[in-house]
Amino acid sequence: MPVKTGIRYVKSDKDDPTQMEVTPLHMLWMALLLVIMGLAQPSETSPCYITEDELKAVCQGRSLFSVPQDLPVNLQVLDLSYNKIRQINSGDFSTLTQLKDLDLSYNKIMFIATDSFSSNILLEQLNLFNNSLEEIPSQALTPLKQLRELSMSNNLYPRSTLDGTFSTLKKLEVLSMGGSAVRTIASQDFLSIKEIPLKKFALKTSSSLLEYQKGAFSKLNTTALWCDISVDRNTKALPLILHDLRGKPLQYLRFRKLFEFMYYMDTSDIFSGLAEVEAKELVFFRGKFNENLLRLALLNVQKSLIRDLSLIAIDFARSPEWKPPEAGIANLTLRHLVLKDINNPDILRFDWTFTWFAGVTYLFILNVNFNFVPCDAWGEMRNVVALNVSRNRLENNNIYNQACIYQDILPKLEDFNMTHNELASLKTVATMTSSWSQLSKLDLSHNLIGGLNEFSCTWTPSLVWLGLAYNAVTMDIFKCLPTTLRFLDMSYSQLDRLDLDYFERAVDLQELLLSGNKIKFIPTEWKCPNLRILHVDGNSFGAIGKGSFGNMPDLAYLKAGNNPYHCVCDLHGFLQEVLSNSKLTLLDWPHGWTCYHPEPLLYTSVAAYAPRVTDCDVTVVVAIAVSITATVVIVCMVLCWRFDVPWYLKATFHIVRSKYRAGHSQPSKPFAYHAFISYSCSDAEWVRRELLQRLEASTPPYRVCIHERDFTPGRWIIDNIIENIENSHKIIFVLSRHFVDSEWCNYELYFAHQRAVGLSFEDVVLVVKEPIDLQALPNKFCKLRKMLSSKTYLEWPLEPSRQPFFWLQLKSVLGKAEMVPVDPRNADPNDDVLSDTEPTLDGLTDSTLELDNLSLENITVDTQMS
Ligand SMILES: *[C@@H]1O[C@H](CO)[C@@H](O)[C@H](O)[C@H]1NC(C)=O
Ligand SMILES: *[C@@H]1O[C@H](CO)[C@@H](O)[C@H](O)[C@H]1NC(C)=O
Ligand SMILES: *[C@@H]1O[C@H](CO)[C@@H](O)[C@H](O)[C@H]1NC(C)=O
Ligand SMILES: *[C@@H]1O[C@H](CO)[C@@H](O)[C@H](O)[C@H]1NC(C)=O
Ligand SMILES: *[C@@H]1O[C@H](CO)[C@@H](O)[C@H](O)[C@H]1NC(C)=O
DSSP states (O other), X not given: OHHHHHHHXXXXXXXXXXXXXXXHHHHHHHHHHHHHHHHTGGGOSOSSEEOTTSSXXXXXXXXXXXXXXXXXXXXXXEEOOSSOOOEEOTTTTTTOTTOOEXXXXXXXXXXXXXXTTTTOTTOOEEEOOSOOOSSOOHXXXXXXXXXXXXXXXXXXXXXXXXXXXXXXXXXXXXXXXEOTXXXXXXXXXXXXXXXXXEEEEEEEOOSSOOEEOTTSGGGOOEEEEEEEOOOTTOTTHHHHHHHHTBTOOOOEEEEESXXXXXXXXXXXXXXXXXXXXXXXEEEEESSEEEHHHHHHHHHHHHHSSOOEEEEESOEEEXXXXXXXXXXXXXXXXXXXXXXXXXXXXXXXXXXXXXGGGTEEEEEEEESOOOOOOOHHHHHHOTTOSEEEOOSSOOOHHHHOOTTSOOTTOSTTOOEEEOOSSOOOOHHHHHHHHTTOTTOOEEEOOSSOTTSSOOOOOOOOTTOOEEEXXXXXXXGGGGGGSOTTOSEEEOTTSOOOOOOHHHHHHOTTOOEEEOTTSOOOOOOTTOOOTTOOEEEOTTSSOOOOOXXXXXXXXXXXXEEOOSSEEEOSHHHHHHHHHHHTOTTSEETTOSXXXXXEESGGGTTOBGGGOOOOHHHHOHHHHHHHHHHHHHHHHHHHHHHHHHTTHHHHXXXXXXXXXXXXXXXXXXXXXXXXXXXXXXXXGGGHHHIIIIIIHHHHHSSSOOOEEOHHHHSOTTSOHHHHHHHHHXXXXXXXXXXXHHHHHOHHHHHHHHHHHHHHTTSOGGGEEEEESSOOOGGGSOGGGHHHHHHHHHSOOEEOOSSGGGHHHHHHHHXXXXXXXXXXXXXXXXXXXXXXXXXXXXXXXXXHHHHHHTGGGOOHHHHHHHHHHO
């Protein structure tokens, strides 16, 4: 292939541009090559498929005219069959030194150069079948000492003579040779392979052999002999052939087209030599057989060692004017008798009896077109252990004849195969076989069973295996099934529902095949106590869960792919359980397991479906919810404790309660005081002596509220605090370490702050009596801390010289005593705010009205205050 090499040249050029200097001449050369390449476009792809390890190349049917030259050198297998190669040249395979298997069949090879295979000394298989060789290429084969299989039949060489070369092919095991040009088999043709024991020798001759020379096959030492030899015109050749095979270590003898054009009409016994041939198996393939020839063959088989006889694809015809002989074929003892692919069913009853079946153990009548079984046939099959009548045209009425007696016939039959027929009634089969005591296996696949509604069928108790695949059954079929089964195959039978009752009764059932049906639902109550293998793939159910197959305690293998699965938690649960448990094996996981529901998962693999744990597991959801709640509660509790929330709650509660009481008791009298002083009792002395005196002594005097003097006796202290704070224009806090320690001061501060909410802090006056460490303040004083840091406060100076300035500051903060304004929101404009009415009076009346309120609270408060 010059074009091919051109491409390779250009390629290697491109791969390694440094290799050549680019000259104008080179450019021209390149251009020329590119043109050639362009012309050669179609054949640019390699004609061979080469495996990745480069050990095998398949170049079948590529219309090659010659052996491709660019093959990997390590090739071991090369297939060049079905091409148009005409000759093999010296160098064609010279690089392929590792070649072991070379297929050159179906070419047009006429010539093989003598040194073609000189480099291929490892070659073990060479196929030259169906070429045009006009002579056997002995010279070329000489180096092939490792050759085991040589096929060179269907060529055009006219003689079957093997020369001396073949005596050197010591490893040869299989040799097939000859062709339609071979008309003569000469006595010395196979002399050279006399010493070579073969496993198979096949010889093809012209459709009509002219001459078989005595002694030709006696040179052979082969286990199997395939004769593609027609003796139409030379019937005497057959006895000679059989004679030459006497005592040979032959096991298998096969004749193809023994009579190609004519039926044998002669009476001379051409098979008489058969008795002395040692072959155990005899096959007649194709060719014309009449009753006469068959009878001659069988009579001699009877006397021979042949145990297996096959008649395959023969053209059988009755012999005209044939008179049935007195003695039938009554002594034929065969292990296997195979009648296959025969158009004429007359062969079964070839001399009008069925006696030739009497000694057969395994009887195969396959594709013989028979549709009727006469009563006497049943009786003759008394030694049959397995009967295979597959691919015929049997119908119920024809196989079961009311007039026949089916009792105690076929006493040895164990295996009855009636697949690929036209049987419709299961009950008929049951009735027919009900007394066959050994029948254990019945195959009725590929029939028409299921249309009839049949029940109470009687079966032989020995039946354990039933094949009903490829029928068209309904749920009614279960009413007729035997309950002794261990194996039931009802695949591809359009079954859409299961009869659970049947499975409870069929306690021995171990293997159930229901693939390819239309089962829409797998009920959880499906009990099958001993089932080990179940196939339900290719059905129509989508929902399975943990409970499915739960009533099959022994289930070990399950095939369930190709169903329209609902990828929901149930399925996930089922798979989790199965895949983590070694007891049950999913035979087809994950191939074919596909989601059909819900829609977002359509056509995705079930194996890829992995819901979150929280999607499926309720206990996990509950556990998570509980722990979250617990955490929140704990966090709340910690926060409450940390930020004194209980204290605030208590204080808020007090405000609310006080507001409530206030609403019920008396309207507040806002700004009855200029100032409310909040202080701890440790600071009482200072307050009375310094603060109170100074404020009340000023002109005009400030009205000041202090708890020990102005609180209404008998009222609850919190109410007192709140009311008086509300009634005071300003609130003065006397801050000291003791203030911080006093609970009541805290309340006062809190309420003052509450009052200030929404307004400003203007009303709060902070008097720092002694310095306090802000950082040391407890958390609940964050307000105070904030006020102290954001608001200017008044510090009480210890030096007396600075004290007048303090008073000045304080008074300016408090404002002029007369000018106490009335808050328009809180007070009735007619109300005299700073009236002379003693606020205590209100309190007194109030307390007298609420005598029962003089409770322990007040007493405790009083003690606390002191
Ligand atoms: C090769 O096979 C073809 C088709 O199968 C057939 O027509 C042809 O005669 C065969 N050639 C030889 C030499 O047998
Ligand atoms: C045939 O070959 C075997 C070896 O496989 C040998 O034992 C036997 O003697 C040979 N028979 C004849 C008849 O040559
Ligand atoms: C049947 O074969 C047995 C041996 O297998 C033989 O003894 C007997 O004579 C034969 N009978 C007939 C009728 O050929
Ligand atoms: C025929 O039936 C037998 C037994 O039922 C079975 O083993 C065998 O495979 C069948 N053979 C053919 C060629 O159908
Ligand atoms: C019955 O024969 C069919 C083929 O004809 C074969 O495929 C099948 O396996 C056989 N049945 C049994 C039980 O062997």
